[in-house]
Amino acid sequence: MAASASPLVEFRGVEKRYAAGAAAAVAGLDLAVERGEFLTLLGPSGSGKTTTLMMLAGFETPSEGDIYLDGRSLADRPPHKRNMGVVFQNYALFPHMSVAGNIAFPLRVRGIRGADAAAKVEAALALVRLEGLGDRRPDALSGGQRQRVALARALVFEPDLVLMDEPLGALDRQLREHLQIEIKRIQRALGLTILYVTHDQSEALTLSDRIAVFADGRVQQLGPPDTIYERPANAFVAGFMGENNRLAATVITQQGDQCAIRLAGGQIVRATAAATFTPGTAVVAAIRPEHIEMGEQPLPCCNALDGRVDQLVYHGDHRRIHVGLDGGGSLIARVSADRDVKPGDRLAIGWCTDRCFVFPAADGSNPGGEGS
Numbered sequence: 001m002a003a004s005a006s007p008l009v010e011f012r013g014v015e016k017r018y019a020a021g022a023a024a025a026v027a028g029l030d031l032a033v034e035r036g037e038f039l040t041l042l043g044p045s046g047s048g049k050t051t052t053l054m055m056l057a058g059f060e061t062p063s064e065g066d067i068y069l070d071g072r073s074l075a076d077r078p079p080h081k082r083n084m085g086v087v088f089q090n091y092a093l094f095p096h097m098s099v100a101g102n103i104a105f106p107l108r109v110r111g112i113r114g115a116d117a118a119a120k121v122e123a124a125l126a127l128v129r130l131e132g133l134g135d136r137r138p139d140a141l142s143g144g145q146r147q148r149v150a151l152a153r154a155l156v157f158e159p160d161l162v163l164m165d166e167p168l169g170a171l172d173r174q175l176r177e178h179l180q181i182e183i184k185r186i187q188r189a190l191g192l193t194i195l196y197v198t199h200d201q202s203e204a205l206t207l208s209d210r211i212a213v214f215a216d217g218r219v220q221q222l223g224p225p226d227t228i229y230e231r232p233a234n235a236f237v238a239g240f241m242g243e244n245n246r247l248a249a250t251v252i253t254q255q256g257d258q259c260a261i262r263l264a265g266g267q268i269v270r271a272t273a274a275a276t277f278t279p280g281t282a283v284v285a286a287i288r289p290e291h292i293e294m295g296e297q298p299l300p301c302c303n304a305l306d307g308r309v310d311q312l313v314y315h316g317d318h319r320r321i322h323v324g325l326d327g328g329g330s331l332i333a334r335v336s337a338d339r340d341v342k343p344g345d346r347l348a349i350g351w352c353t354d355r356c357f358v359f360p361a362a363d364g365s366n367p368g369g370e371g372s
Helices: 049-057 099-109 114-127 143-155 173-190 201-207 225-230 235-240
Strands: 009-016 026-033 038-042 064-069 084-088 161-165 194-198 210-215 218-223 245-255 258-263 268-273 282-287 293-295 303-314 318-325 330-336 346-351 356-360
Touching (some): 009 049, 038 049, 049 084, 049 161, 099 114, 099 143, 114 143, 114 173, 173 201, 218 225, 245 268, 268 303
Antiparallel strands (some): 009 026, 009 064, 210 218, 245 282, 258 268, 303 318
């Protein structure tokens, strides 16, 4: 990421309401986008991420607050004068134009024509690895190729910033993963600043320098992918970012960020507290399946429980194991596909204190159900 004394983009106290008295689609947004970084806005439908992108692009107007580009307010600057490339999920290509014509369109708008424009188009085609396809029409291309054309069109005029709104959402998984690598390659090669919107957690973890997790119009957590995944700020982020076990519990004691909790089945375990709790507080403990250790003998972990294997689900390179805990409750663990485990087996279960996080019981919800 390029270092700079000031961010390229700043949202300062931005709110967006679509009607007087309506709930805010975006509320109290303070967010800085650094020069040369890949920042992803991640969240479920209706969380405010696309509205945020559209306000920056100029297609929506903030109800309150202001947005700054390179230190200058965008309040009075129309979309076509913001020098931003935009890539949408539906490509938005002109069907009557050739590939080269589509890519050249933003150059024509800026008065760039002739040999200079042709050279820029050829360079953009090479950048997205579509050399030799300039004369084709969009309907003669595959979905992945059309999205590359849309990307080339967004880059050809050398924008200050590239905005991408679910650009890979309509593609199959294999192609989507391939284009993720291509987008990251181009971003690094050109030192681009990219603001990227997606609801796909894996995509955000793969591409981003930082992730802003949205819910209910607000940023729930902002940080590098590994921090977002390994140290979620609240129960919503823990539930939305990958698979997670959520265990109802009650706080017994707390010292600093370490607390002892009693699970619904009566088991007492230690965990890392995300807030300060008083004894007796109802909480939710979150632990990822891959952080749960299992064995036939008691484990040398801070937290050691016993249980039985209720169900196995095969996932190719791993298996998800549904474990019923002695005393009540259940959780999901993850093991390699070749591990010799079968339903009914007794297992010792354990995990480390710093892998289990405790949140207020009413702090967010699991947006995708168990294991979301």
